[in-house]
Amino acid sequence: MSPREHLADALRQRCGLTGTHLGCEHGVCGACTVRVDGAAIRGCLMLAVQADGRQVRTIEGAGDDPVMQALQHAFVERNALQCGYCTGGFLLTAAELLELDPDPSREAIREYLSGNLCRCTGYQAIVDAVELAARRLRGQSGTDVALP
């Protein structure tokens, strides 16, 4: 492996894990978000050789996690995606937020997701979906979130 290869490229091209998307490749868009030893990071800003000996979790490996499942269902219900290019990054970042804070305010959700760009949704539905998932994970029904 060439040391100049970043982690997201290695995941996509060597591991065939194409759920990690590449948008800007300079740390602005968040589409390449993966979790390394639990921390959500930019896959384009870590060299693949730096992941030696670390646990890397991509969106492909996150589906059996209850927090992720709640987020995925809520994203579908609230139309929190259109083209889907940014979605994996949003889900991984939102999952980290809900692990740290099970009851975030809308402002806190927006702030935590501020490093992930979405050009389709205008973010409102994404914040709605994270809020809904959080509510369900806290054992509340979530049905009182009014549909527009």
Add this chain to the structure above:
Amino acid sequence: MKPAPFAYVRAESFEHALDVLAEHGDDALVLAGGQSLVPMLNLRLVQPAVVLDINALHALSTIDTHAEGGLRLGALVRHREIAIHPVIATRAPLLRAAAPWIAHPAVRHRGTLGGSLALGDPAAEWPACAVALDATIRLASRARGERCVAASAFFQGLYQSDRRADELLVGCEFPRASDDSVFFFRELARRHGDYASVGLAVSARGRPGAWQDLRLVFFGVGDTPVSATACSAALIAGDAFADAQTRLEAELEPRADLWFSAPAKRHLAVQLLRDAWRDLGNPIGGT
């Protein structure tokens, strides 16, 4: 958006890192958190022969208190650690206040204090805080051993610092906040986490009407953190706020960025000064 080829060296020890820098000098770039260096590599703004990865040097990841009660932070302490570590909140509250302003969570997980100081981006938070807190930056080289530089003398120009090519920035020391120390930190950007268009870090001791060691350090308005010394002298002397504002407007020479003209930045800097002065409990006078 792929880096040009480089040789990757993972420092196995502190001495090894200094050896690599001694051998390669300017041809080597140090990889700490990589949140500025890797974008620069990807964009080919830099094309080093050697990338020296210091992440395995765990001795540089420590947060210690030193004899006089100040803080000694290793170069590899990550932004997130500064945001959540209890000793930071009590001993260096300005750092605690500034950390959440840095970029986004994923960047704060990786980015480091030392990397930010060594790069010296004029819109970054840590250089301004280091100057406002009168911090001391520690550097080491194989040829000359360790030396310390006052933060106020470290930042010399746009991405230019007192660090020499064979030196590793190993950490930063912050004096202990005294009982009457107060701080203020705020920045203005179009989107939370973007580089500040204008920011202000303030450190002072005392109380309204009796301030001393008032340091007003603006960032995003020059090639380095900018200490507004004439403005702070006016405020310490008890001059009217309007007079201090005039001093500030005279001593800042901001350059336009993508969003704000130079006069707009000067205006924003005055607003931040006003926020800070009010936040510290001072009367502003006729607005």
